[in-house]
Amino acid sequence: MDDAAIVALFWARSEDAIREAEKRYGSYCAAIAGRILSDAEDTRECLNDLWLAAWRSIPPQRPENLRCYLGKLIRNLAISLRRRTHRQKRGGGETDLVLEELGECVSGGTEPEQVLEAQVLCEALDRWLAALPLRDRQLFVNRYFYVRSVPELAETAGTSRANVNSTLYRLRKKLRVYLEKEGLV
Amino acid sequence: MKVQALFDALGGIDDRFLAEAEALRPVPHKKRWLRAALIAAVLAGLFSVTAYAAGWFGLGARVTPSRDLSLSGILDSEEARAYTDWTAYRDTYVDAFLASQGDAPFDMAWTSESPELNGAAVLYGAPDRSSAVRLLDIAAQHGLTLHTRALRFTSGANFLRAAGIPRFAGEETEYRGLVYEDGSYTAELTIPLGDGDAILTLERHFTGKMQPTGLERTLVQPENFLEWSYQNAHGQVLSLALSSVDEQLFALGNERVPRDGNRLFPFYIFYCQKGQYLTAAGNLRLSSLQGFDEATARAQLETIADAIDFGAAAAADCDTAFFLDFTPVSAPGDGKPDLAAFLAQPEAQATLAMQRELSEAIGTEIGRGMEFAVHGGGDLDVLRNGDPLSGSKIDSLLEAAAAQYHLRYPSQCRSFRGSGLSENEILAAAGQGDFGGEIRYLLDNGVFWGFDTDRNEFLYLPHGGFLAGSLLYALPEAAEGEGWFYKNQNGDTVWLCRATDEPRVGYLLYESEGGWFLLLVNGPELWQLEEAADRLRLSELN
Structure with missing residues (x-):
């Protein structure tokens, strides 16, 4: 069943919508949550929250790309759950590494006036990403949206871990400069 | 701005970047x-x-x-x-x-x-x-010498015989692996225990020899491991090492998903005797609800250590003369299958005839025709990359051949590479049971092909099916060589044959109710052919 048909089921308030969405995108969403949470129980809980959130948000939403829509939804839910439970995986989970790396791009300032509307930052990120070469953009999004590990990225991209690490390092520096220039840091 | 705000904001980036990121592939x-x-x-x-x-x-x-x-x-x-x-x-x-x-x-x-x-x-x-x-x-x-030769065995009997070792982990355990020329080996074991199978690798090394594989443990951090000494049920004193960090919580092909609610904790068992050392490595499964409970984990690892007689695993020396002249457990039986009868079938005739014609037209070697046989829009365009003939010319050639032999000409090809479908979903799409192979392509005339678990290529040719260019290419030569019937360990009777001249290719042929299954085996040795047959459950084919 394609995206449009599944979205139509959501709009028709048919519970088959959840079953079909889970069949089609369950493992994709589980992978995203799993990487962020590093815990099977939390991942399951997060997936339950996802289907409920999807049920509540469609309608009024009518996502054109259901995969991306659910991917974003589960990522946000996983981040919220992670924050709520304050769970830190022993030995350092992938999310810890990602946050540590992204820390290089921000100042860490906490003044209220520096707290940005997420939408403004998001639009800035879109502009920055759009200006990157395709391969750099793919690596960045895989690492910092999908929280994919460096060895996994190296394997997928057919390159060495050192190459992935150096590309990401270069991109983080570039992002820092960009955010500073935009007055967002 | 805090890093969390940046991480959160990344969750709202444009959809196109997400789709694009998933298309990350090696380049060039x-x-x-x-x-x-x-x-x-x-x-x-x-x-x-x-x-x-x-x-x-x-x-x-x-x-x-x-x-x-x-x-x-x-x-x-x-x-x-x-x-x-x-x-x-x-x-x-x-x-x-x-x-x-x-x-x-x-x-x-x-x-x-x-x-x-x-x-x-x-x-x-x-x-x-x-x-x-x-x-x-x-x-x-480093003052070491190198290995010079190894054989890989997927049959437990052949593996144990070549390594010169008894069933050191019990009769019910599955054995397979590599044997090196000096009696070193890598055994892949599946040991049935009370609450599930323990899957592990046991390596036998001699000091002074550089190992080609299996030292990935050099990547591990010893500080994450608990270590203790343990005397197992066979009286051997072992060193046990168990990680308290689960490293493989999510892993399934390219997707990473929760693995049936269990956490996996790496472990190692070391045993040393008379100039050699044995290392067992695997992952301990613990319930995610339970998390890492040290007492439970230790007890489980000690149960695994008890199941292996390390003394027996280390005791025997490989007989190098035997190793060089290794022969299979079984041997060709009486009666030779009538492969000529199969080759006379229109499905085989058409396939071989078109393969010759296509190879000549395209200028490629015989046997490289498979990728030109696929029909159906995008897949064909992709697979035809570099094809000097236009698609329409190939199509017309093939369509004419199918008509000449009264076979079903395919109009669509379905590729399962990177489809995200599970093995069972793919088998269901092909209308087949779990016969032990991974289907990569399926034509709408019922033909499909792919690989077995040892990367041998297979083809299923249903009655009336048509595929131009396939792994049949060397079957006529093999059919003129040696051939014999073989009953595999799942009870399927297959035909095995191998060419006696170069190239020394070997084939497995099985006729099901609906058609023929062919496997081109990597390696022409008798035991290689028979091991390939043992890995299949051909009665599952329709």
Whole structure:
């Protein structure tokens, strides 16, 4: 069943919508949550929250790309759950590494006036990403949206871990400069 | 701004970037292929029998290890250091070549005059002369010698016989693995225990010999491991090491998903005896609800340690003469299958005839026709890359052939590569049971093909089905060689045949109710053909 048909089921308030969405995108969403949470129980809980959130948000939403829509939804839910439970995986989970790396791009300032509307930052990120070469953009999004590990990225991209690490390092520096220039840091 | 705000904001980026990121693939394609080919080429050596006499390293050269057989002790050994040095060099070497845009290709045709060096280059993955020389240097720097030959066995009986060892982990355990020329081996074990199977690898090493594989543990951090000494049920004193960090919580192909609610914790078991050491490695499963409970984890690992008689695993020496002349457990039986009758079938006739015609037209070698046989829009366009004939010309050739032989011409091809479908979903799409193979392509006339678990290519040709260009290409030569019936361990009777002249290819042929199943076996030895047959459950085919 394609995206449009599944979205139509959501709009028709048919519970088959959840079953079909889970069949089609369950493992994709589980992978995203799993990487962020590093815990099977939390991942399951997060997936339950996802289907409920999807049920509540469609309608009024009518996502054109259901995969991306659910991917974003589960990522946000996983981040919220992670924050709520304050769970830190022993030995350092992938999310810890990602946050540590992204820390290089921000100042860490906490003044209220520096707290940005997420939408403004998001639009800035879109502009920055759009200006990157395709391969750099793919690596960045895989690492910092999908929280994919460096060895996994190296394997997928057919390159060495050192190459992935150096590309990401270069991109983080570039992002820092960009955010500073935009007055967002 | 805090880092969390940035991380959160990344969750709202444009959808197109997400879709685009998932399309991350190796580039350029040629380089990826080359790297894979380089590594595959050297690893393929593990699955083939090379035709030289190996130079054996005598057992007398082995020395009794004096080092501490803990995880740190193993990591600190010359063998582990040499392995780390070699793999670091090899990966950098291959990467440097790939980064050079292919201007300085390896001499893939390189062979040394020394059969020992040739064998070592294959086993350790040295792609050319320069890297082979470096391999020798690294081994010498660490005071080690190299392996020169190995055979891989998927049948437990053949594996144990070649390694010269008894069923050291019980009668019910599944055994398979590699045996090296000096009696070293890598055994892949599935041990049935009360609450599920323990799957682990047990390696037997002799000190003084550089290991080609299996020292990935050099990547582990000893500080994450608990270690203790344990005397198992066989009275052997072992060192047990257990990680408290689960490293493989999510892993399933390219997708990473929760694995049935269990967490996996790496473990190692070390045993040392008379100049050799044995290392068992695997992952302990613990319930995610339970998390890492040290007492439970220790008890589970000790149960596994009890199941293995390390003394028996270390006791026997490989008989090198026997190893060289290895023969299968079974042998060709009476009666030769009538392969000529199969080759006279219109499905086989059409396939072979069109393959010849296509190969001539395209200018490619016989046997490289499979990719031109696929029909159905995008898939055909992709697979036809570099095809000097236009698609329509190929289509018309094939359509005419199908009509001539009264066969069903396919109009669509479904590719399952990267489809995200589970194995069962793919089998259901092909209308087949779990016969032990991975289907890669399915035509709408019922033809499908793919690989078995040992990377042998198979083809299913249903009655009335048509495929131009396929792995049938060498079957006529093989049919003129040796042929015999073989009943595999699942009770299926198959035809096996192999060419007696070069190229020494071997085939398996099975007729089901709906058609024919063919497998082109990597390696022409009798035991290789029979092991390939044993891995299949052909009665599951419709």
